[in-house]
Amino acid sequence: MAGKKASKKVIKAKICLNKSIAPDYFVMRIESGWLARNSSPGQFVTVKIQENVKDPLLRIPLGVHAIRGKGIDLLYKVVGPGTRCLSSRNKGEKIDVLGPLGNGFDLAPLARGQDPRVVVVAGGHGIAPLYALAEAITTKRKKVDFFNGVYTRKNIVCSKELKKLGARVRIATEDGTQGHKGYVTDLLEKKLKAGAYDPKNTVIYACGPRPMLAALAKIAERFGVPAQVSLDAYMACGIGACLGCSVMTTDGYRLVCKDGPVFDAREIVW
Amino acid sequence: MDLQVTIGKIRFKNPIWVASGTFGYGEEFLDFVDLDNIGAIVTKTLTPEAREGNPPPRLVETPSGLLNSIGLENEGVDHFKAEHYPFLKKLKTRIIVSIGGLRKEEFERCAEKLSAEDPPDAIEINLSCPNVTHAGTRHAYISQDPRATERIVSACRRKAGCAVIAKLTPDVTDIAVIAGAAEAGGADAVSLINTCPGIAVDAEEMKPVLGNIVGGLSGPAIKPIALKAVRDVYGKVKIPVIGIGGVMTGIDVAEFMLCGACAVQVGTANLADPVAYDRILGEFETYLRQKKIEKASSLVGRLKT
Numbered sequence: 001m002a003g004k005k006a007s008k009k010v011i012k013a014k015i016c017l018n019k020s021i022a023p024d025y026f027v028m029r030i031e032s033g034w035l036a037r038n039s040s041p042g043q044f045v046t047v048k049i050q051e052n053v054k055d056p057l058l059r060i061p062l063g064v065h066a067i068r069g070k071g072i073d074l075l076y077k078v079v080g081p082g083t084r085c086l087s088s089r090n091k092g093e094k095i096d097v098l099g100p101l102g103n104g105f106d107l108a109p110l111a112r113g114q115d116p117r118v119v120v121v122a123g124g125h126g127i128a129p130l131y132a133l134a135e136a137i138t139t140k141r142k143k144v145d146f147f148n149g150v151y152t153r154k155n156i157v158c159s160k161e162l163k164k165l166g167a168r169v170r171i172a173t174e175d176g177t178q179g180h181k182g183y184v185t186d187l188l189e190k191k192l193k194a195g196a197y198d199p200k201n202t203v204i205y206a207c208g209p210r211p212m213l214a215a216l217a218k219i220a221e222r223f224g225v226p227a228q229v230s231l232d233a234y235m236a237c238g239i240g241a242c243l244g245c246s247v248m249t250t251d252g253y254r255l256v257c258k259d260g261p262v263f264d265a266r267e268i269v270w
Numbered sequence: 271m272d273l274q275v276t277i278g279k280i281r282f283k284n285p286i287w288v289a290s291g292t293f294g295y296g297e298e299f300l301d302f303v304d305l306d307n308i309g310a311i312v313t314k315t316l317t318p319e320a321r322e323g324n325p326p327p328r329l330v331e332t333p334s335g336l337l338n339s340i341g342l343e344n345e346g347v348d349h350f351k352a353e354h355y356p357f358l359k360k361l362k363t364r365i366i367v368s369i370g371g372l373r374k375e376e377f378e379r380c381a382e383k384l385s386a387e388d389p390p391d392a393i394e395i396n397l398s399c400p401n402v403t404h405a406g407t408r409h410a411y412i413s414q415d416p417r418a419t420e421r422i423v424s425a426c427r428r429k430a431g432c433a434v435i436a437k438l439t440p441d442v443t444d445i446a447v448i449a450g451a452a453e454a455g456g457a458d459a460v461s462l463i464n465t466c467p468g469i470a471v472d473a474e475e476m477k478p479v480l481g482n483i484v485g486g487l488s489g490p491a492i493k494p495i496a497l498k499a500v501r502d503v504y505g506k507v508k509i510p511v512i513g514i515g516g517v518m519t520g521i522d523v524a525e526f527m528l529c530g531a532c533a534v535q536v537g538t539a540n541l542a543d544p545v546a547y548d549r550i551l552g553e554f555e556t557y558l559r560q561k562k563i564e565k566a567s568s569l570v571g572r573l574k575t
Contacts, residue, residue, distance in 0.1 A: 006301040010545050048543070054334040054490040054518065058542050098544065234327045236336060236541040239302075241294035243314075243343050244329035253323060253343065 008101055008239070011035060012094045013071065018087065022157045024078045025125065026087050030095060031071040038100055039064045039072055041107075041132040042230055042262045045099030046238040047074070049085050056082045059098060061235050061257070063129030063207070067136075075157070077125035101238050102261045105133050105228055109203045110142060116201045119225075120167075121147045121216060123184055123208020124155070129230055130207055131158050138165040146170070149184020149208065153177035184208075185215040192223045199224040206230070206265075217265035227265035231256050271558055272565045275309070275533050277510050278433050278458045280391050282364050282533060284309040285566055286523055286551055289514055289537035290368040290394060290437075291315065291340065295354035296361065302544035307551065310364035312535060313350070315396045317370050318379045320346040325481035330470045335491035335516075336538050337468050339482035342370055342399075347383050359388065366435065370396035373403055374425045385431030392433035395426050395457075398464040398486075413438045413464075416451035423455030433458040435512065438499075440466055440492075445499045446506035453507045460503060461512035461535065463496045489538040490516040497529050504530025504571055518546070520553025527569040 017029040035045070046059035060082055065075035078084050089095060110116060118137055122130045127148060134144045144167040150156050152175045162169050171179030172187045180187040188204075191197065204227035206216050213229045220227035233245035233256040240258030247256050248269040254260065273284035287310035293299060296311050305311070323343025330337050344350070347369070358365045367390045369380035381393060397413030409415035412422055413436070423436050436452035438445060440463035449460045465486025470479040496515025504511050513531030517523060518539045526534045539546040558566060 008301055010302065010543070056331065057334055057336065057489055057538070058331050096543075234330050236329055236331075236338075236538075237292075237298075237544065239298050239544060241298040242292060242329070242338075242541055243323060243340050244338060246323060246326050246328055246343070248325070 007038075008099055009034065010096065010098050013097050015089055015091055015093050015095050016071065017091055018089050020087070021075075023154055025155070025157050026076055026078065027065065028074045028076070028086070028089070028095075029068070029071060030074070030097060032097070033070060035072050035097065035099060036067055036070060039067050040100070040104035041067070041136045042105035042129055043100040043102045044129070044261060045072070045074070045097050045101060046235070047086065047098075048096035049082050051096065056085065058236055059238065060086065061101075061232065061238060063230065063261075064100065064132050065128045066132050075125070075128040075131070098238060101257055103259070105205055105230070105262050107136065109226060110137065110140070113201050115142070116203050117145065117197050118142055119145045119147065119188070119197065119202060119204045121149070121184060121188055121204060121206040121208070123149045123206075123212035124151070126206075126208030126212070126230070127158055128207070130205065131161065133205055134162055134165055134167050138167060143168070147172065147184050147188055149173075149187070149212065151175065183212070183215070185212060185219060188216070189219050192219065192225070197225070204228070204265075213265070214270040217268065217270055220265050228262050229265045229268065230261045231263060231268070232261065271555060272567075273555075275567060277392075277532065280364060280433055282309045284551065285527065285531075285533035286547070286554065287312060287366070287512070287533055287535045288540060288547065289535035290396065292537040292540045295350070296358055297354070299540070299544055303547045306362040308363045308547060309533065310366050310391065311358065311361070312366040312394055313354070313358070313368055314344055315342050315368040315370040316344050316347045316350050316380060317342060318347055318376050318383075320344065320349065327479060327481055329485070330479045332468070332470055332487065333491060335487050335489035336541065337470050337480065337485040337487050338465070339480045339485035341482060347380050351383065364391040366390060366392045366394050368394045368396050368437070369426075370399045372400060374422055377422050378425050378429045381426045381429040385429065389430070389432040392435050392458070393426065393430055394435040394437050394461060395423060396437055396464070397422065398437070398439045411439050411441065413448050414442050416447055419448055420451040420455040423452045423457050427456035435459045435461050437464055438462040439464045440495055440499055444502075446502045449503040449507045449511075453509050457509060459510040459512055460507065461514055462503060463492070463499045463515050466492050466495060488515070490518055492516050493522065497525060500526055500531050501529040501573065517550065520550050520555070520557050523550065523554045524557050524569060527566070528571070528573040530571045530573075532567065532570050
């Protein structure tokens with residue numbers, strides 16, 4: 001045990017920024033050279049919302065949104081008392097972060113075949129880890145087709161930043177206030193039906209609500225396109241000890257925190 | 271400062287252990303805790319055959335607590351012996367293996383397999399398992415039923431080549447009666463409390479949150495219940511009592527010992543913070559120093575009433 005390099009740590013990181021980027025959407029930038037050096041797209045951290053309180057009791061899992069030189073960014077949506085409290089943390093305060101956790105997206109398929117097309121599909125605040133992914137991929141000089149699905153146009157985030165990476169951004173809004181009216185998975189299906197992507201030379205990466213990922217998995221299966229999905233789950237320890245975050249796969253229960261959060265879409269029993 | 275605790279023939283370096291189901295099999299916490307510092311590690315509950323566990327969601331946070339229904343997912347006692355036990359045995363900390371089952375024969379099988387060669391320091395019998403054999407009595411859990419408790423403890427006592435600790439549910443009218451039954455069955459100690467039954471509701475979807483509907487509540491919310499249970503049992507049995515339920519700080523450890531616990535188990539705190547153990551141990555030592563207490567064991571049962 002002595003001398004073994006830790007793969008994950010508990011770090012008290014300084015908050016550089018914690019600001020709203022859209023109604024209920026926040027980005028928190030934290031300073032940690034260690035997390036910047038050791039995180040990969042698709043991994044996540046768990047954050048202690050406040051010190052010395054019994055409520056909230058547990059940490060919140062948040063996907064690594066961006067990996068910067070001096071630290072990482074976390075993008076989160078205020079959905080309850082925990083995230084609301086998180087949104088009130090101030091620049092300059094220290095925040096207790098555990099990570100990096102989980103397996104991250106597998107980029108190996110991008111090195112196979114004939115320069116495969118990369119399709120990234122985001123649903124709601126599932127966009128959080130997909131920015132880091134898009135950045136890693138575009139840094140390797142590969143193009144990204146980014147499909148962003150939200151309920152209504154004021155929930156759209158990251159478009160500017162993604163376009164700056166050179167990604168092609170397509171929007172779907174359920175209420176039709178921008179882009180395609182309807183689900184992002186319908187938009188993707190439309191493009192696949194129209195032959196926009198060669199199934200044998202395309203890889204899909206997705207993150208979003210469970211029903212969206214289930215629909216995406218069905219579409220990917222039907223068109224024969226390999227797809228990786230990033231799941232989330234109610235989580236306690238985040239380190240594979242409590243067995244709380246299980247998801248049913250074709251190989252029995254697996255842990256979202258340790259075996260995931262990224263899984264092959266075909267593995268999941270939706 | 272002397273932190274040692276002795277139970278039967280076993281000497282523990284300190285009275286702060288980690289609870290079953292919250293520390294995996296130890297390896298998961300290697301990056302966060304020096305495992306050799308821990309008083310004892312209680313493993314996840316093992317059953318004779320592998321168990322898949324309950325459908326998700328398996329846990330949800332509730333006010334100052336955690337509701338869980340993992341469902342005793344484990345790979346079975348044989349797999350544990352081959353894959354996890356060797357690592358645990360190499361540690362300088364005491365190892366307590368938790369066992370569970372539905373029938374006396376299943377508990378016996380676990381106790382036998384673990385005692386075959388190189389038994390652990392103790393086995394902890396998880397008596398919050400469903401009471402299938404005595405289902406007619408309408409006691410849902412074994413440790414709601416004094417007869418079933420004495421029977422299972424006694425069977426384990428006969429088969430175990432190590433100390434036997436009986437872990438009790440709080441969901442009873444008088445936990446001291448159950449503790450008495452465990453003592454009569456030959457338990458070397460009792461540990462209490464296991465989780466408190468509870469439910470969480472999603473009013474938006476109009477459904478229970480947990481896949482199994484009912485779960486067990488743990489964490490700070492149950493500490494008052496656990497402290498009372500420890501005090502009730504301490505007054506009634508001669509065997510040592512180990513306190514479990516909402517220990518988050520070194521002060522909590524002292525509270526349990528004052529009520530009669532010779533040791534405590536830290537559970538949910540590990541899930542909230544993987545580095546919790548070292549902090550709690552440090553806080554307990556600070557308390558002893560501030561109170562000028564030389565021997566931690568002198569705290570036991572010292573609650574002034």
